[in-house]
Amino acid sequence: MTAHEVRDVIVVGAGVAGLAAAHRLKEAGRAPLVLTSGRGIGGRCATWRLDGQPVDYGVGFLHGVDPELVAAIHSVGDATPIPGWPRHVEGRGTPCQPRAFAPQSARLAYAEGVSAFPKWLARDLEVRRQTTVERLALGDAGIVLTLASGEQLCGRDVILAMAGPQAETLLVPLVEDSDEVDAARRLLAMLGALPSLTVMAAYDPGTPEPPFEMLYPEDSALLQTVAHDSSKRKAPRALVLVLQALPRWSRAHLDTPPETWERMLLDEAGRLIAPWVRAPSVTRTHRWKWARVDAGCELSQPLLIPLGAGFRLGVAGELFAPGGGVEAAWLSGHRLAGRMLESRPS
Ligand SMILES: Cc1cc2nc3c(=O)[nH]c(=O)nc-3n(C[C@H](O)[C@H](O)[C@H](O)COP(=O)(O)OP(=O)(O)OC[C@H]3O[C@@H](n4cnc5c(N)ncnc54)[C@H](O)[C@@H]3O)c2cc1C
Structure with a gap:
């Protein structure tokens, strides 16, 4: 890909939130590219x-x-579930x-490690590992991502799916372009x-x-x-x-x-x-x-911010659904993808 090639949708972060979003978008026929800074897949859902x-x-x-999250974690292929662990x-x-120990909560580990779940979500996705996004900017053809390598990519839709402080840093250059981005950045700065x-x-x-x-x-x-x-x-x-x-x-x-x-x-x-x-x-x-x-700091839903000529910036992650943790990460990515699919700009 060159700097001038425009991707349909780029997801930054191959944790559970980013992969849940990319997985749903792919199932609906879109072509997400996932970029993630780590060597492995899964972010904080991590197995060494x-x-x-x-x-x-x-x-x-x-x-x-x-129910959908519970069904998803029980249907991971190539993994041996340990129900109730x-x-x-x-x-x-x-x-x-x-709340992991609330009576209605399902608990589960895998003999292969918890990263079996994000790896399963990523199984059909195009994921570029060890690829850190350093800067976002609004361009004529979409949102331009500058990587640590100096390479630039462009997405008509871009999703940030990571810890709140990491997303906040990436939003900074876009605050001049959008009051909504500015408000989102200020909000993230307050949440620990x-x-x-x-x-x-x-x-x-x-x-x-x-x-x-x-x-x-x-x-x-x-x-x-x-x-x-x-x-x-x-x-x-x-x-x-x-x-x-x-x-x-x-x-x-x-x-x-x-x-x-x-x-x-x-x-x-x-x-x-x-x-x-x-x-x-x-x-x-x-x-x-x-x-x-931090419990009690979570937001109720992921963000979807229109930018420029039909481009959109989504922000997901465990912070963007009540309760935090893996369930909130998955819900935020899944819901953000659903909203993007419902409101695809012409
Ligand atoms: C010690 C510990 C204990 C926990 N205990 C629990 C628990 O008991 N129950 C529970 O539900 N949850 C628990 N969690 C939290 C849970 O792991 C997270 O909520 C969930 O995994 C977050 O998923 P995410 O996709 O939002 O973010 P992440 O998993 O952080 O994924 C984000 C990914 O984006 C990448 N990234 C960040 N910035 C960039 C960038 N600029 N460019 C490219 N890539 C980037 C990161 O490297 C990472 O791989 C725990 C976490 C830890 C660390």
């Missing part, structure tokens, strides 16, 4: 391979009440999403996102199995969750725990060297569970600067 063993290091399991929950601390520092820890064979699948400690100032990740795997080679820190503690340590906060989180998990937890054989850290939407 530790010596080949899947490890979920963003959201640990999928959950929801919307986590069944063995310990601790009375607050889950990342308390919660960070989470995460440690994946693998242990040598023979290590005792923890009695829980998920621990929500009620007496920790550091840890929000400890997931017994290897309890989701078919024949795990290693016992793997995933430690995720509380938002306030994470924010205070975002700029601390990872080896320092990793040690603190392992020591805390050792205090809560057993001394062996302090000494894993392999670790990996991840700093989620924008892990989750």
Whole structure:
């Protein structure tokens, strides 16, 4: 593609929101191109391979009440669902999403990792990975996207599907062109996102199995969750725990060297569970600067802003449906695509 070639619709972000939108548009006969900065697909619905063993290091399991979302997460081909995970929950601390445990909420993990869901949504889509969009501008033929490589692409419709602060940055150059974009940018600037520092820890064979699948400690100032990740795997080679820190503690340590906060989180998990937890054989850290939407800050629907001569800018992501999380991300993308299809400009 050259700078002068115009695409029908470009989706920025291959998380659940962007893929849900692109999937629905493709099913309706449109030709979305998905661009995403990461090496993998799924964004915060993320699975790492530790010596080949899947490890979920963003959201640990999928959950929801919307019938279409529930049907979608149960129909992922090439994945082995683990309905109801986590069944063995310990601790009375607050889950990342308390409504995951509401009686009507379906819960599910996959033996292959949670990224099986976004990968399934992406299966028929044209996705360009490791492609970061740095700037948007209004052009004569559509919305022009300048990539980190310097290449320019143009879309008649463009969807931003990412964390609120990331979308806000991309909106800045367009505020001169549209009062609606300006209002959207101001709104996003007011809405926060919660960070989470995460440690994946693998242990040598023979290590005792923890009695829980998920621990929500009620007496920790550091840890929000400890997931017994290897309890989701078919024949795990290693016992793997995933430690995720509380938002306030994470924010205070975002700029601390990872080896320092990793040690603190392992020591805390050792205090809560057993001394062996302090000494894993392999670790990996991840700093989620924008892990989750701040509960109560979500908007009720995705944005669809007309720009110039029939071009449209859509904004989706977990922030754009009540409740946040994967369900809101999926709903926002699915609904935005529906609105775009209903109101296609002539
Ligand atoms: C630690 C943690 C715990 C969580 N716990 C839960 C939970 O219990 N329940 C729940 O439902 N949810 C939970 N979540 C939240 C859930 O993972 C997210 O709500 C959901 O995955 C967000 O999907 P999204 O598509 O909106 O955004 P993302 O998944 O962030 O996808 C956006 C994608 O866009 C890419 N991108 C951003 N900017 C650009 C750019 N300029 N150019 C190109 N690409 C770009 C990003 O790299 C990313 O791949 C948790 C998340 C984390 C991190």
